[in-house]
Amino acid sequence: MTYIKKPRIDLPGRGRNEIGLTMRDYEGGLSTLCAGCGHDSITAAIVQAFFELSTPPESVIKLSGIGCSSKTPAYFVSGAHGFNSVHGRMPSVATGAMAANRDLVCIAVSGDGDSLSIGFGQFGHVVRRNLNMLYIIENNGVYGLTKGQFSASADPGSKAKKGEVNVMQSIDPVSTAIALGGSFVARGFSGDRAQLVPLIKAGIRHRGCAVLDVISPCVTFNDHEGSTKSYAYTRENYHPAVYTDFVPPAEQIEAEQKDGEATTVTMHDGSRIKLRKADNAYDPSDRSAVMHYLEDRRTKGEVVTGLLYIDEDLPEMHAIAQTEAEPLSGRAFSDLSPGAAALAKLQKGMR
Amino acid sequence: MSAAQSRVNDFVVKIGTVNGTGSASANGLLMKALFRMGIPVTGKNMFPSNIQGLPTWYEIRANKDGYMARSGRVDVMVAMNAQTYKQDLAEVSPGGFLIYDSTWPREHTLQRDDITVLGVPLAKMANEHFKVARVRILMKNVAYVGVLAALLNLDLEIIKQLLTETFADKPKLVDSNLEAIMLGYDYAMAQFTCPLPVRAEKMGNGNEGKVLIEGNAAAALGAVYAGATVGAWYPITPSTSVMDAFKSYCDMFRTDPETGERRFCIIQAEDELAAAGMVLGANWAGARAFTPTSGPGISLMSEFIGFAYYAEIPSVFMDIQRVGPSTGMPTRTQQCDLMLAAFASHGDTRHPILLPKDPNECFELSVKAFDLADRLQTPVFFLSDLDIGMNDWMIDELQWDDGYQPDRGKMLGPAELETMEKFHRYLDEDGDGIPKRTLPGKHPKGAYFVRGSGHNRYGGYTEDAEEYQDVLDRLLVKWETAKQLVPGPEIRHAGKHADYGIIAFGSSHGAVTEALDGLAEEGIHADYMRLRAFPFNEEVEAFIAAHKTVFVVEQNRDAQMRSLLMVELDAPADKLVSVLHYNGLPIPSDCIAEALREHIAKEAAA
């Protein structure tokens, strides 16, 4: 057998979550990505988020397309069912799976190539459908797995490793998702775990399509001078617009009173997202203002991060489709087939 | 004028109109009137890929012996469309009749001495009688039903009854339609000798136990009865009515009348690639899911179909074939996606295909497709065509066995997982090539990773030569199992020794049986094998071996079924003689009879 198993050792001091699992229980196989790849840091943040949310691993489905980024579902929550689909088509598989069983917790990982080029259509439509899922784009400005070609998220003026300069406009998944009517749109940075973990948690708990664009430097092909997706560039131009805290339903928000400009968004499951604005004027519920802000900062070369837009009230796919509450996949056959008498009756009208 | 033959309950009426003028309801009325008179009847639409203003035809065949295929004749032509008058006139069989709207003079250069031409001022009558412009156009078409009722001896009481049923909640429409019918009827009775020698007479028990239905509706019913809950699709003629029907049956049977909650989820995808992905995702998560499409859709879905083959995900693909290549003729029929379906996707892939012959089998094999997909954990094709899917077929009433239980295949539930040491997704434990699967969300021990990249029998990623090949070879074992599970062929012996065999499938069936009956009267006998599925079992092989010459009838240019037989069974090429029809119209029986006659004569001369 060629797949690698990690020894399961409980780390002292890490403890167990509400359902008695350790952080290790949320890990997966050993990563085979390059050392230092941003994607691995995101994997670690996902592990932590699920651990802290005490999500039963078997309730999770983890999906992806193709690319280095899309390999990562193999590296987290080994107790979840995984689906490494084809290039750019993860959203449709997620849609089908959630159509069948709406009780599943759906997390999907994609790349900038996977989502903004070959899969741009599916990305757009799953946002529009507002499928209940967390959609992470591990964004490095290149196609890592095919050895460093520019992706559609490469910024104009960004320089490739071999010196070629990108002149085409870039596709920004954040402003695209907002323009498409996305209900939850955020950006993080693989180098800022403290910000990333609450964003992942909030995205998982959001009822609808949570798009999380994470700048995730490719150390092998796009981490050099002149790249706008390098660690150095991202750190330098990093601009959190909002700080996000995620508070699960059981906990009280103790600091609420003290915290003057915190906005609290209560989610459908009772958990809350506390947003502290770095920029006083920032309002993540005002779509046109957010678009304006993002555009303004883009021209300044800033990498704006945080939970940038949220609308908890947009109906998700099943609400739109009026699907019944019980998962369709759980329905007994007797609840589905109308039977011989109904067929005979129906056919009376066919004469 | 040649003497018209008497043709009682054995004739073809063809109506040429302009699409978008409401002729569909007039034609439906004619069909049902004949049907209720107890005469076996079929109706075939020849419509343009257009919404309004282009020529469209509807061909009704009434045949006391129950032959349903196109016959190649036209006994009565109703030429309502000036644009196609010349063509319509030419198509009438010698001794036949042509009815035209004499409101405007027809072109007198166009003449035929061997048919009878009857003029009826339909537009004039409708204009004088009805006020609203739109109503006048519709009623002009309804009026030809009246003309035909008189000429063909249709039962007026049945027509009245049908109108009452159709417009149960709009009694005013019953009256106006009836008025229009009587305009035509009275005119014909007064001006012509009615009925014609070509006419209908009540027979049998009024077609009790039969229904009129389109194959697509029957396929959709199959999906409902099989317990499919998720349907994903992207609209494409001629498959759209599958999803339309699925939706309306689900609305009928699976929607809570009080809350409006639905026990189904239909997703109109952004394209066929997405529709395929949705079907895979839904089946993987435990629902029965399907997508109806046509050739162009299958081309787009191919990447996912290969994925489903290799990752072993049950999935049902309904391909309602239309004319290719490319966009082809979207509203015409062919059997041209056989090769595509059999081997869809890159790499070594092959897929079971079910081949319904009529709406009855659409229902039966649609259910079967879901059972096979679950049992074999693979994509299964349901290959119908426009002729079956969108035309009106008279069939035996669909039957359902309330004892039916779906075959969900080898699925491990939480209880079984609980007692297992470890679950391995791609292990073949009993030698049939089929591994066990689990569903997400059920049990922590059931987790596995679906991937289209190299994997070993345990479900782990691999790039190891042996491990890879191990899985690929096991899939061939599964293919052998599939041969035993798919429906075998249906064989009809000639009743006496026959050197000739004939192989056909799908919508060619009716034309083949009719041709064979006719040939038998001429002393040409052939055994007939109707294929119902791919892969082929030993019966198929034995049939070919047992005959000197085997005709393979199919509705495509490249003899795709013949190639498939050669590739899969090593059937000798010189034995398999193609009979091909691929102009987009449903295959007529005379084309088959003619091809056989010709070949046999050539053989005799050689």
Ligand SMILES: Cc1ncc(C[n+]2csc(CCOP(=O)(O)OP(=O)(O)O)c2C)c(N)n1
């Ligand atoms: C249909 C198809 N075309 C091309 C490829 C080759 N391919 C694999 S990964 C990839 C790009 C991945 O880029 P991205 O999504 O940004 O992932 P990264 O490796 O950068 O994380 C391409 C083009 C493929 N797998 N499938």
Ligand code: SF4
């Ligand atoms: S090539 Fe780039 S994206 Fe791929 S693993 Fe290496 S660093 Fe990560």
Ligand SMILES: [Mg+2]
């Ligand atoms: Mg990338």
